[in-house]
Amino acid sequence: MYQGKSIQVTRFDGPNNTVCAELKFDRQNESVNKFDAATIAELKEAGSLLTADASLKGLIVTSGKDVFIVGADITEFGKSFQLPEEEIAKWAIETNKVFSTIEDLPFPSVTAINGIALGGGFEMALTTDYRVISAKASIGFPEVKLGIIPGFAGTVRFPRLVGADNAIEWIAGGEAAKPDAALKIKAVDAVVPPEKTREAALKLLALAQSGAFDWKARRAQKTGKLKLGPIEAAMVFETAKGFIAGKAGKHFPAPVAAVTAIQKGAGKTRDDAIAIESATFAKLAKTQAADSLIGLFLNDQLLKKKGKAYSKIARPVKQGAVLGAGIMGGGIAYQSASRGTPVIMKDIADKALDLGMNEANKLLSAQVGRKKMTPEKAGAVLSTIRPTLNYGDFGAVDVVVEAVVENPKVKKAVLADVESIVRADTVIASNTSSISIDLLAADLKRPENFLGMHFFNPVHKMPLVEVIKGAKTSPEAVATIVAYASAMGKTPIVVNNCPGFLVNRILFPYFGGWSLLLRDGADYQKMDKAAEAFGWPMGPSYLQDVVGIDTSHHVGDVLAEGYPDRMGREFKTALDVMYEAKRYGQKNGIGFYKYETDPKGKPKKVVVADTYELIAQVQPNGTKDFGDEEIMERLMIPMIIETARCLEEKIVDTANEADMGLIMGVGFPPHLGGALKYADSIGLANLIEKCAKYASLGKLYEPTATMKAMAAAGQRYYPL
Secondary structure, eight states: OEEOSSEEEEEEEEGGGEEEEEEEEOOTTOSSOOBOHHHHHHHHHHHHHHHHOTTEEEEEEEESSSSSBOOBOHHHHHHHTTSOHHHHHHHHHHHHHHHHHHHTOSSOEEEEEOSOEETHHHHHHHHSSEEEEETTOOEEOOGGGGTOOOSSSHHHHHHHHHOHHHHHHHHHHOOEEOHHHHHHTTSSSEEEOGGGHHHHHHHHHHHHHHTSSOHHHHHHHHHSOOOOOHHHHHHHHHHHHHHHHHHHOTTOOHHHHHHHHHHHHTTSOHHHHHHHHHHHHHHHHTSHHHHHHHHHHHHHHHHHHHHHHHHTTOOOOSOEEEEOOHHHHHHHHHHHHHTTOOEEEEOSOHHHHHHHHHHHHHHHHHHHHTTSSOHHHHHHHHTTEEEESSOTTGGGOSEEEEOOOSOHHHHHHHHHHHHTTSOTTOEEEEOOSSSOHHHHHTTOSOGGGEEEEEEOSSTTTOOEEEEEEOTTOOHHHHHHHHHHHHHTTOEEEEEEOOTTTTHHHHHHHHHHHHHHHHHTTOOHHHHHHHHHHHTOSSOHHHHHHHHOHHHHHHHHHHHHHHOHHHHSOOSOOHHHHHHHTTOOBGGGTBSSSEEEEOTTSOEEEEOOTHHHHHHHTTOTTOOOOOOHHHHHHHHHHHHHHHHHHHHHTTSSSOHHHHHHHHHHHHOOOGGGTSHHHHHHHHOHHHHHHHHHHTGGGOGGGOOOHHHHHHHHHTOOSSOO
């Protein structure tokens, strides 16, 4: 009947001696199906042909791929969000007419969901009267994670099918669901083995044709008004909006907007409710949150693409090793072993090995407690971490991660020892947070096999790994560590060697702005509250406590030496005072805040009066009240400028990777998309003016020549 590049429609002899059609999504020259403008155009043509064929008595919708439809092509649709809001809403309404044509066919329809069906993919499945799903598939609405809401009538059809409560949970939550959970709320009508999806769809179609299933009633349910009384509706929607607003926060409007769209459309029939969804979708598409979150999704796709390219030249890693146990070493060993790569963990002291094994055991026990892993599986994983006091089996390891104390002399001695024992092709990586990779490689016999692999603390939670190339590091060594980090479930970003590498180099100018504010009389608590309101997970003083005052002080020394013009310490700082007082933060119970243990066993910060007395020592002009706007400008501008420097100096390849490093490494506010994305949203010309306002504060606030030239030319880091 129809042959397109993404969709094929064929007639076949169906159940009950009827003529039926199969609409198959099978995108040419692609491994997955997704919705782009061309696919929607094909669906429109296919829908017209199906509507016009009076001989047809049923439809099944299938996929020729291992997945059903992964969703909309965000690279294409994201660009359309540059259109005016009214045009986006009009586009959404017109596109929905295509989906409604499938829903309105004059015969029953069933979708066979054989694999992933997310966003627009699941919304396509909702247009048919019934759905069968493979036991290995997953479905859901991830749109809120991109700062938008479903745009193909997900907020209309889904609540009418499963009820408002369930729809709110799924759509506002943005998580994918397993088949059993979908069946429980009647989002699907049957769960079957993967190879049985098409057969089950045909059986369901036969039941609908015979009248055993009332397909017309099901369709009327999806196209009519939401069955919810006014009092019940008010309770459901208002309660949900209050809870979701508190959870999502003011910077992420999409989850609450999704609930509001369902609420406003509840008393409307399908097409009027779709108009409400389309208007809401268009409004959200123009928000900074959507622009930034879609950008982060695209950045992540870029990193995955680069990771695949590296994997082609990576050496296989079947056995890993960690030098240095303790909390960090145990965390790295756990991460490797839990993802399937056995690891030897070596230290020079039994006490350190016990600490490392206890850390790994604690993390595995937590997985068991959350029912993410069985006790048997946890035991099996723990058995693949082998503690040792000697190098006995290091001749068989493919990768060694050095995680000993952050001291160049100690590290160089340990690296020389291990290099003399491992195979000539073994890659050795240092988990240093600040020491030059070239310095550490200087005395190695095979520097081409050496590089940095910087994990962030806590290892099991932080998604980023910085892979740092030395001057002599080979492409194969880089690729091997990228592949190993990916196998660990981490996101690797490759950077060139420099003091502080990428993330710490950018973070410490932010701390520099904080030190200057404290010197000038700012209240450390007010700064923390301003930063948290801005979207940071914690304020700078609290972050210093979490990082560790001693650690931060050490890294600050490295960066001051590396970049004395803007990171050199020209005055005694609040950090110096805390360091001298041995107030190291969470690790010893007191820093800028005091730490007590909450009922869940986690550290809880408590304000202590003597913090102000200590800070007063470095406030020569006393205290001063700064507004939140000035606080955030003085914190953020140095960070933006340093990120720009890293890009200009080719420490990092792209603006995308620089921003992802900040998002994943230090919790940069996701709704702003990273430092360079945020610079674009401010406008470079406007940013340069703000820099001039703070020029008296020194080089930390001095934009680069390239930034000035870009501002003058109206350029951006992310072209529109």
